[in-house]
Amino acid sequence: MLRNYFKIAFRNLWRNKLYSFINIAGLAMGIAAFILILQYVSFEKSVNGFHRNIATTYRLLNENPKGETWPQVEPGWAQKAKERFPEIKAYCRFEEGVGQGIVRRTTENAEPFRETNVGYAEGNFFEFFSFNLLEGNAAAFKKPNVVFLSKAAVKKYFGKDEPIGQSLILYNQFGKATYTVNGVYEIPVNSDIRYDMVFSLETLSNPANLNDNDWAQLDNLSSQYINTYFQINETADYKKLEQKLNTLRNELKKDKDGLVFRLQPFANVHLPASFSDNYQTTGNLKYVYILSIIAILILVIAWFNYINLSTANALKRANEVGVRKVVGASRGSLVLQFLGESVLVNMISFGLALLIVQLLQPLFNTIIEKELAFTSLLSTPAWVAGLGLLIVGSLLSGAYTAYSLSGFNPVETLKGKLVKTNKAVVLRKSLVVFQFSISIGLLLVTAFIYRQLNYMQHKSLGVNTDQLLVIRGPQVDKDSTYKQRRTAFINALAQQSFVKDYSLSGSVPGNGYNFATSGFSQPGSRKGDELKSFSFALIDDRYLNTYEIGLKAGRTFTQPETMVEWNDNDKVLMNEKAIEELGFKSAEEALNTKVQWDERKLQVIGVVKNYHHVGLQKAIDPIIFYPQSNSAYFTVRLQTDRIKDNVAQMETLFKSYFRNNPFEYFFADENFNKQYISEQQYSKLFTTASVWAIVIACLGLFALATYTVEARTKEIGVRKVLGANVFTIARLLSKDFLQLVFIAFVIAVPVVWYTMYRWLENFAYKVQLSWWVFAAAGIVAIGIALLTISFQAMKAAFANPVKSLRTE
Amino acid sequence: MIKITNLEKYYRTEEVETVALNKLSFEVKEGEFVAVMGPSGCGKSTLLNIVGLLDDPDGGSFLFNGIEVAGFNERKRADLRKHNIGFVFQSFNLIDELTVFENVELPLIYTGVKAADRKVRVEEVLDKMQIMHRRNHYPQQLSGGQQQRVAVARAVVNNPKLILADEPTGNLDSSNGNEVMQLLTDLNEQGTTIIMVTHSEHDAKYSHRIIRMLDGQTVTENILV
Numbered sequence A: 001m002l003r004n005y006f007k008i009a010f011r012n013l014w015r016n017k018l019y020s021f022i023n024i025a026g027l028a029m030g031i032a033a034f035i036l037i038l039q040y041v042s043f044e045k046s047v048n049g050f051h052r053n054i055a056t057t058y059r060l061l062n063e064n065p066k067g068e069t070w071p072q073v074e075p076g077w078a079q080k081a082k083e084r085f086p087e088i089k090a091y092c093r094f095e096e097g098v099g100q101g102i103v104r105r106t107t108e109n110a111e112p113f114r115e116t117n118v119g120y121a122e123g124n125f126f127e128f129f130s131f132n133l134l135e136g137n138a139a140a141f142k143k144p145n146v147v148f149l150s151k152a153a154v155k156k157y158f159g160k161d162e163p164i165g166q167s168l169i170l171y172n173q174f175g176k177a178t179y180t181v182n183g184v185y186e187i188p189v190n191s192d193i194r195y196d197m198v199f200s201l202e203t204l205s206n207p208a209n210l211n212d213n214d215w216a217q218l219d220n221l222s223s224q225y226i227n228t229y230f231q232i233n234e235t236a237d238y239k240k241l242e243q244k245l246n247t248l249r250n251e252l253k254k255d256k257d258g259l260v261f262r263l264q265p266f267a268n269v270h271l272p273a274s275f276s277d278n279y280q281t282t283g284n285l286k287y288v289y290i291l292s293i294i295a296i297l298i299l300v301i302a303w304f305n306y307i308n309l310s311t312a313n314a315l316k317r318a319n320e321v322g323v324r325k326v327v328g329a330s331r332g333s334l335v336l337q338f339l340g341e342s343v344l345v346n347m348i349s350f351g352l353a354l355l356i357v358q359l360l361q362p363l364f365n366t367i368i369e370k371e372l373a374f375t376s377l378l379s380t381p382a383w384v385a386g387l388g389l390l391i392v393g394s395l396l397s398g399a400y401t402a403y404s405l406s407g408f409n410p411v412e413t414l415k416g417k418l419v420k421t422n423k424a425v426v427l428r429k430s431l432v433v434f435q436f437s438i439s440i441g442l443l444l445v446t447a448f449i450y451r452q453l454n455y456m457q458h459k460s461l462g463v464n465t466d467q468l469l470v471i472r473g474p475q476v477d478k479d480s481t482y483k484q485r486r487t488a489f490i491n492a493l494a495q496q497s498f499v500k501d502y503s504l505s506g507s508v509p510g511n512g513y514n515f516a517t518s519g520f521s522q523p524g525s526r527k528g529d530e531l532k533s534f535s536f537a538l539i540d541d542r543y544l545n546t547y548e549i550g551l552k553a554g555r556t557f558t559q560p561e562t563m564v565e566w567n568d569n570d571k572v573l574m575n576e577k578a579i580e581e582l583g584f585k586s587a588e589e590a591l592n593t594k595v596q597w598d599e600r601k602l603q604v605i606g607v608v609k610n611y612h613h614v615g616l617q618k619a620i621d622p623i624i625f626y627p628q629s630n631s632a633y634f635t636v637r638l639q640t641d642r643i644k645d646n647v648a649q650m651e652t653l654f655k656s657y658f659r660n661n662p663f664e665y666f667f668a669d670e671n672f673n674k675q676y677i678s679e680q681q682y683s684k685l686f687t688t689a690s691v692w693a694i695v696i697a698c699l700g701l702f703a704l705a706t707y708t709v710e711a712r713t714k715e716i717g718v719r720k721v722l723g724a725n726v727f728t729i730a731r732l733l734s735k736d737f738l739q740l741v742f743i744a745f746v747i748a749v750p751v752v753w754y755t756m757y758r759w760l761e762n763f764a765y766k767v768q769l770s771w772w773v774f775a776a777a778g779i780v781a782i783g784i785a786l787l788t789i790s791f792q793a794m795k796a797a798f799a800n801p802v803k804s805l806r807t808e
Numbered sequence B: 001m002i003k004i005t006n007l008e009k010y011y012r013t014e015e016v017e018t019v020a021l022n023k024l025s026f027e028v029k030e031g032e033f034v035a036v037m038g039p040s041g042c043g044k045s046t047l048l049n050i051v052g053l054l055d056d057p058d059g060g061s062f063l064f065n066g067i068e069v070a071g072f073n074e075r076k077r078a079d080l081r082k083h084n085i086g087f088v089f090q091s092f093n094l095i096d097e098l099t100v101f102e103n104v105e106l107p108l109i110y111t112g113v114k115a116a117d118r119k120v121r122v123e124e125v126l127d128k129m130q131i132m133h134r135r136n137h138y139p140q141q142l143s144g145g146q147q148q149r150v151a152v153a154r155a156v157v158n159n160p161k162l163i164l165a166d167e168p169t170g171n172l173d174s175s176n177g178n179e180v181m182q183l184l185t186d187l188n189e190q191g192t193t194i195i196m197v198t199h200s201e202h203d204a205k206y207s208h209r210i211i212r213m214l215d216g217q218t219v220t221e222n223i224l225v
Helices: A002-015 A017-046 A077-084 A138-142 A151-158 A201-205 A238-252 A285-312 A314-326 A331-368 A374-379 A382-406 A422-458 A482-494 A543-547 A576-581 A587-591 A643-657 A668-711 A713-721 A726-760 A771-798 A801-806 B044-051 B074-084 B100-110 B115-128 B144-156 B174-189
Strands: A057-063 A088-094 A101-105 A113-115 A118-121 A132-135 A146-150 A167-172 A175-186 A197-200 A227-232 A260-265 A468-472 A499-505 A515-517 A534-539 A551-554 A571-575 A594-597 A600-608 A623-627 A633-638 A665-667 B002-012 B017-028 B033-037 B059-064 B085-089 B162-166 B193-197 B209-214 B217-223
Touching: A002 A017, A002 A331, A002 B100, A017 A285, A017 A331, A017 A374, A017 A382, A017 A668, A057 A238, A077 A088, A077 A227, A077 A238, A088 A118, A101 A151, A118 A201, A138 A146, A138 A175, A138 A197, A146 A151, A151 A175, A175 A197, A197 A201, A227 A238, A238 A260, A285 A314, A285 A331, A285 A382, A285 A422, A285 A668, A314 A331, A314 A382, A314 B100, A331 A374, A331 A382, A331 A668, A331 B074, A374 A382, A422 A668, A422 A726, A422 A771, A468 A643, A468 A668, A482 A499, A482 A633, A482 A643, A499 A534, A499 A543, A543 A633, A551 A587, A571 A576, A576 A587, A576 A600, A576 A623, A587 A600, A633 A643, A665 A668, A668 A713, A668 A726, A668 A771, A713 A726, A713 A771, A713 A801, A726 A771, B002 B044, B017 B044, B017 B059, B017 B217, B033 B044, B033 B174, B044 B162, B044 B193, B074 B085, B085 B144, B100 B115, B100 B144, B115 B144, B144 B174, B162 B174, B174 B193
Parallel strands: A118 A197, A146 A175, A534 A623, A571 A600, B033 B193, B033 B209, B085 B162, B162 B193
Antiparallel strands: A057 A227, A057 A260, A088 A227, A101 A113, A101 A167, A132 A175, A146 A197, A167 A175, A468 A633, A468 A665, A499 A633, A515 A534, A551 A600, A571 A623, A594 A600, B002 B017, B002 B059, B209 B217
16 A cells, blocks of 8 residues: 555656755755754764763853953952862863964974964863873973963964974063973863863963063952962852852952852853743844754744645646545545655755755855754754654645545546635645744845845944055064054055055954053042943054044144153043043033043143044944054055065065064954944854755745646636736736735734834944835735736736647 | 445535445346446446445445455455455556556556566466567557457456456457457456446356446346356
C-alpha cells in the first residue's frame, strides 16, 4: 500500500510539473532560510558552552541605581572575597582594553603592530577557563612578564619560527615592557573571550611596572577596570554569595557610590536567560529572537503555499479520491496517502534546501558577520528542535490537505461537481492574506530601517568630515625628544601642498570622548546641577577650523593656550548644549561668568555650535573642550585627488619622525559611519528576508493564479463569447487577488507602524513614519502581485474561447 | 439480495428542497440483471448511489442481504462496499496516474490481499477482459472501449456479489458498447447480480427486468425474461 502511495505521489508530482516545482522550490527556500538561521541561533546558544566549569562560574558585575550593569570592577575585590568566603573555589581576573598598545619583536627593524585585542589576565587563566593549549603549560602563565599567543599572533610575529622562548615588546600606557612567549593557545569560534595575545597580570603586581599608573594597582578598590570571574562550590547558592559580596563592599568601600554587586552566571554572559534579565551581555538576544521569528515566518509562508496549492489542486485530485473511495478506500487510508505525499514533497525540498544552504552560506555569513558552517548547527541540541519543527510543520501542512481531500463525497466528485466549498476558499484567501501581510510587513520594516540609516549617514552633523584623514598618534618612544619630533612632523605636514588644514586632538568625532565627569556649577545653578555629567574633548587651537565646526560666540584657543599644563589651565570652550545644561540663558552670559569645576574656576572663552560628536542614536551631549596639544590623533584636511600617493607621502614623513610606530589612518566620514554597523546589519538582514519572503509568496500566488485560470476556463470562454474584451477578463481575474493583497497591506500597516515606532525610540534623531512610505510599499507589493498574476490572466484573456469551451 | 421499502432522499439548498426519491420500493434478487430507466432527474443515479452505499437515504429501509444498512456510518458502508459491490461508470473513472494493472489492483489493495495473490488475480481478470497486453499502459493511452473494459475488470476483480453500472456505454460507440454489454451479461451468467442505470433501450434489453422511474418513484416494471 505504501509503495502505491509513493508511486502515485511521484507520478502526480511529475505530471503537474509547474505545481510541483513551485511547491518544492518554495518549501526548499523556506527550509533553507530556516536552516541558515537555525545555524546562527544554534551558534549563539553554544557560545562559551565549551568551558568545563561553566555551570559553577559567575561573573561579577557592578550595577548602578538605574539598573545598568557593567563587568569592569575594582581589582581588589577578588582576593578579599576569596579570603572571606569559603564557597569561592577560585577566581580569575582579566582586563579588556587597558593593556592595548603596540607590539613588536625585539629584533632590529622588526615591524610594529597596534594590538587592540590584547590584555592582561590572571596567572590561572588557562586553568580556570578551558582553552586548548597547543604549546607550553598552563602553570607557565603564572610568572610576570609572560605572554601567551594565539595561533594567528604566532604567525603574524614569528611566521614559521618557533615562538616559545622568544620575546615581544609591548608599548602601552604602562610604558615599555618585554615579555617572554611561554605558550600558544587556540580559542574556539564560539568563545566570548577572544584575545589575540594575553599578558600575565602578575606583571602589574610590581609597582615598578605601572609607570605611575597607581589606579591600576591589583589590590585597589577604587578603579573599575577588570573583569572578575568566580568559581564556586556546586552546593553554594550564588544569590547568597551575592548578598555577602555586597556586605563586604559596604564594609570596605569608603566613598559610597550607590553601586551594588551582581553575580551573573557565566552561562548567561553571552545571551541572557530571558528578556527580563537586564544584565550586560556580549550577545544580542533580541537579534536572535528577531532572526528566529523571521525564520519561522518564512517557513510558514512556504507551508501555506503547500496548503494552498494542494487544496487548489484538489479539483484535479477529487476524481481520484472518489474512485479510491468507491473501490474501498477508507478515509484513514486516504489521509495516510496525502500525508505521505506531503512528507515526500518536504523530503525532496529538504534535500534541495541543503544545497541552497551551501550556496547561500557566504552571503548569510556576511549579513550576520560570523563565520558559520553547516556543522555549527550540530553544536547544540537546537538542531533537534529545528528538525522537530520541520517534521511537525510538514505533517500539519499535509494534514490539512489530507483532511480536506479525504472528506470529498465520491458521489459528487465523480460527477465533476463540487470542490469549490466556501470553507476551502475562505481558508485559501486567509492564507494568501497572511503570506502577504508578512511580506509587506518585512518590506516596510526594510524601508524604514533603510531610511533611518540613510538619514543618519547623510544628516548634516555640524561638522565636515569629507576629505578628513585621521592618523593615530605614536605610542612608542615617547621620550624627551618626542615633543620636538612631534612639532617637526606637524610643520613638515603643514608644508605639503595637499594639506589644507590640520589639527591635534585627544578625541575625534565618531570615536567617543576622552572622558566624562561631573562637578560643574555656576552662580545661577540649581541644586543637583553639579551631578550632571559633561563629556570632555581635548583639542588644540586648530581643531574647530579643521573640522569646520562653527563658533556661536567668543573665540577658540590660541596656540600658547594649548601648551599650558593641565592643572594650570583655566580656559575652556563649551558647546551650546553644555551652556544650556549649566543653566545659562545665552552664550554671552556664559562668556561673562566663571564656571566652578570642583575646586577650580574656569573661564568659558567660546561657545561652540552643537555638532554630532557621536552617532545619531544619541542626542548631542554637553561637551567641554579642554585645550591640549594631545597627540592621540593627527587630523588632516586634504585637498587632493591623489589620495593614495599622498597617504604614502604622509607615511614616509610619519616614519621618519616616529620610527618604531605603525602608521595607521582612517577617513573621518567612514569612521563616523562605523557607529551604524548594527543598523546596517539590520538593514541587510531585513532586505534579504523580505526579498526571500516575497519571492516565496509570489511563487504561491503565481501557482494559485494558474489554478484559478484553469478552473475558470469555461467561464472566461463564455464571457468572451458574450463580448468581454481582454482587459475586462484580465481585470476580472486579477481583482480577487489584488483585493487580498490590499487586505494584507491594511493588516501589515498598524503592526509595522507600532514596531517601527518602538524601534525608532532608540534614536535621538530619526525619520518620520511618513504615510507615503507605507503607500509606496503598498503600491510596490500590489505591483509585484499584479505582475505575478498578469501572466496567467493575460494568457487566459487572449485564449481562443472555442478552445476553452471545448475543454469542459 | 436487495430490499428497498419507502426509500426517501431529499436535496436541500438554502431555499429549495428537491425530492430525489419519493417513498420508493423495489427488490432485486440474487443473480438478477436489472435495468433502471427514466428521464434525467428522475432519481436513477441517486438510487444507484444509495444501493452502492455511497450515499445514505433520508428515510425508509434498505436491506442488503437481509441486513438493515440505512443507518450505517461511512466506515461501515465502506467496509461493506469494498467486499460486496463493484462499480462501472459512464466516464470510466480510472486513475490517470496509475497503469491498467495498478488501477485494477486497487480494490485488492484496500481489501488487504497479499501482493502475490493480487498479481495472480489481476492478471486473471485482465486476461478475461482481453486487455492483458495493455497492462502497463496508462488510461489516456487506451481507447474508450479499452478503458471501460479496464473499469469492468476493476469492478469484478474482488468477486463482488453486486455490480452497479451507471450508463456504462454512454461514452462509447455502438460496437464498443455492445462488447461491454456482453461482458456484463457474461458476468451475470456467472452469478453476479447487476443493476444498471441506462438511457439506452438497446442496452436495457440485455437485462432481465426494466424498472422505469419518474419523479423519484417507480412507475412500471417490465419483465423481459
